Amino acid sequence: MLVAIPAALAAGLCFALAGVLQQRSASARPADEFLSFRLLLDLARKPLWVSGIALAVLAYGCQGLALAYAPLTLVQPLIVSELLFAIPLSALVLRMRLRRREWCGVLAVSTGLVTALAAARPRPAEAVADPGAWLVMLAGVGxxxxxxxxxxxxxxxxxxxxxxxLAAGLVMGTQSVLLAATVERFDGGAAAVFTAWQTYLLVGASIGGLLLIQSAFQAGPLAASMPVMDAVEPAVAIAAGVTLFGESVRTGWPAGGVALAGLLLLFAGIVLLDTSPLLKALYRRETADRAPEEAGRAAGGTAEGGNAGGNGPGEGRRRGRG
Known part of the structure; x- marks a missing residue:
């Protein structure tokens, strides 16, 4: 525990910093890059965004270290501490102070998610998912x-x-399940890994999930996106574990009631944050900051079009005079 708890908290802090840096970069991109792979290509040239990705990689390393010394049921709730770090850091970067409503929303989301995960306490199983179950799960998520x-x-x-x-959380939750299915094939060697369809769907889900995350960051403040992703991703992973691999969760009394209470608290926190006047002000500020760049791009495009259109006759007249 002396290693696991600090490592899990360090992972939460690194995830928080990564989210703040990525959202700061993505929010500055023009609206026409929304849900476009051009968004990822442009962000990849921004040092601030690349630093965020590097911090995310470091966070995964800290998470792996924590899992080597403690069970997932302890590590995952501690990593949720990223919400307690990320949203205040995001407000600090934008030079805005969180009010009571926003703090209550952050605490409600964090407490609700930790409570629901701890009460449900998913337990692993040795079952192997059949293709029909995979098809139903993927169709539902899709x-x-x-x-x-x-x-x-x-x-x-x-x-x-x-x-x-929400879409990003659904895809990344599925990515976690596909990753688990791919890792299970490592014992069979490279042939077992590269002949499995899950491996290739994992690559697609990872790229698609990254695009959705950055588009969510581009679309609004961190407090409007991160709590939703943090709630949906483990929910999808747990639901898939139960339906595909026969994992079990505690549903009886009082565990089931406590888990339900945690989910309700989580939902209430998300609503508090989504309807916060402060977050709406943050959204308006980010939109206003992006407007001059978009106007410049539009003006540049118009000027280029005008020049292209105006050069033709001039060129013709010059040629005619010659």
Missing amino acids: AATALALVAGRHAGGTAKASLIA
Whole structure:
């Protein structure tokens, strides 16, 4: 525990810093890059964003160190501490102070998520998922992700960020399940890994999940996206573990009641943050900061078009005079 607890808290802090840096970079990108792979290509050239990715890699290393000394049921709740670090840090970077409403929302999300995970206490099993179960799970997640994306495209304000974060959480939760299925094949050697369809879907889910995360960061403040992703990702992973691999969770009394109370508290915290006037002000500030760059890009495009259109006749007249 002397190693696991500090390592898990360090992972939470690194994840928080990574989220702040990535969101700061993504929020400055123009709106026409939303849900486009151009967003990732442009962000990859930004040192601030690359630093965020490096911190995320360091966070995964700290998480792995913690898991080597303690069970997931202890480590995962401690990593949720990223919310307690990330949202205040994000407000600090933007030079805005969190009020009581925002602090209550952050604490409600963190406490609710930790309570639900601790009460459910997922337990591993040795069952192997059949193709039919995989198909049902992937179809369900795919449909839910598509609905979240459609709703997110038509939403405005902080709701857009939360809905895209919902899609990101669904995809990244599925990515965690695919990663577990791929790791299980390591004992069979490279042939077992590279002949499994889960390996290739894992790559696709990782890239798609990264794009959705950055699009959620681009769409609104960190407090509108990170709590949703932190809630949905483990929920999908646990649900898939139960349905695919026969893992068990505690559903009887009082554990089931405590888990339900944690989920309700989590939902209440997300609503508090999503409807916060401060977060709406943050959203307006980020939108205003991005407007001059977008206007410049639009003006540049118009000027180029005008020059291209104006050069033709001039060139023709010069040639005619010659």
